[in-house]
Amino acid sequence: DAKTTQPTSMDCAEGRAANLPCNHSTISGNEYVYWYRQIHSQGPQYIIHGLKNNETNEMASLIITEDRKSSTLILPHATLRDTAVYYCIAALYKLIFGAGTRLAVHP
Amino acid sequence: GAGVSQSPSNKVTEKGKDVELRCDPISGHTALYWYRQSLGQGLEFLIYFQGNSAPDKSGLPSDRFSAERTGGSVSTLTIQRTQQEDSAVYLCASSLARSAEQYFGPGTRLTVT
Numbered sequence: 001d002a003k004t005t006q007p008t009s010m011d012c013a014e015g016r017a018a019n020l021p022c023n024h025s026t027i028s029g030n031e032y033v034y035w036y037r038q039i040h041s042q043g044p045q046y047i048i049h050g051l052k053n054n055e056t057n058e059m060a061s062l063i064i065t066e067d068r069k070s071s072t073l074i075l076p077h078a079t080l081r082d083t084a085v086y087y088c089i090a091a092l093y094k095l096i097f098g099a100g101t102r103l104a105v106h107p
Numbered sequence: 108g109a110g111v112s113q114s115p116s117n118k119v120t121e122k123g124k125d126v127e128l129r130c131d132p133i134s135g136h137t138a139l140y141w142y143r144q145s146l147g148q149g150l151e152f153l154i155y156f157q158g159n160s161a162p163d164k165s166g167l168p169s170d171r172f173s174a175e176r177t178g179g180s181v182s183t184l185t186i187q188r189t190q191q192e193d194s195a196v197y198l199c200a201s202s203l204a205r206s207a208e209q210y211f212g213p214g215t216r217l218t219v220t
Binding site for chain 1: 138140142149150151152155163165166198200205206208209210211212213214
């Protein structure tokens, strides 16, 4: 599984878009880019995933560069409840979690 | 609908005892995964079951750990002769198929004294 690199922490104002970057330069052709988040003391929550194309669902949008070496998770209108650790994972099926990005949404 | 459930939610055991942790996946999900999260550590993959295929056991930390999935549904993770370093939250997840999104249960917090 490819290693990913994410910022340790980020801040975002409530109501603004949160853009979380991720580098996965060693991703292989059949590996997906997954995003999960974990709110304190809860199990990880699936957000979105994609292979090549950009994806959007009710929670977020995922932008994957054409060379697939990096991606950005976009939370369009961040709320206080989006404060969590966000994990970007490049994998076929077994998720290898790194340290993630600790996103703090403030009023 | 019902999500992934795990039992017990908390387990305290003495060093050297065996423990069994149970996972009930979402109905119809063919893939089942076990992970663990130690205090201050990241989530660590343990084992993966897919249908009738041989499980991927590559993440099991030692031969004291084993897991089975009976009838393609419920799974049990067994830890023999528990050690203090086994203390962690053990998480189960299931998905409709390999590479599909995984849904996690609430976890079992294991404390070895």
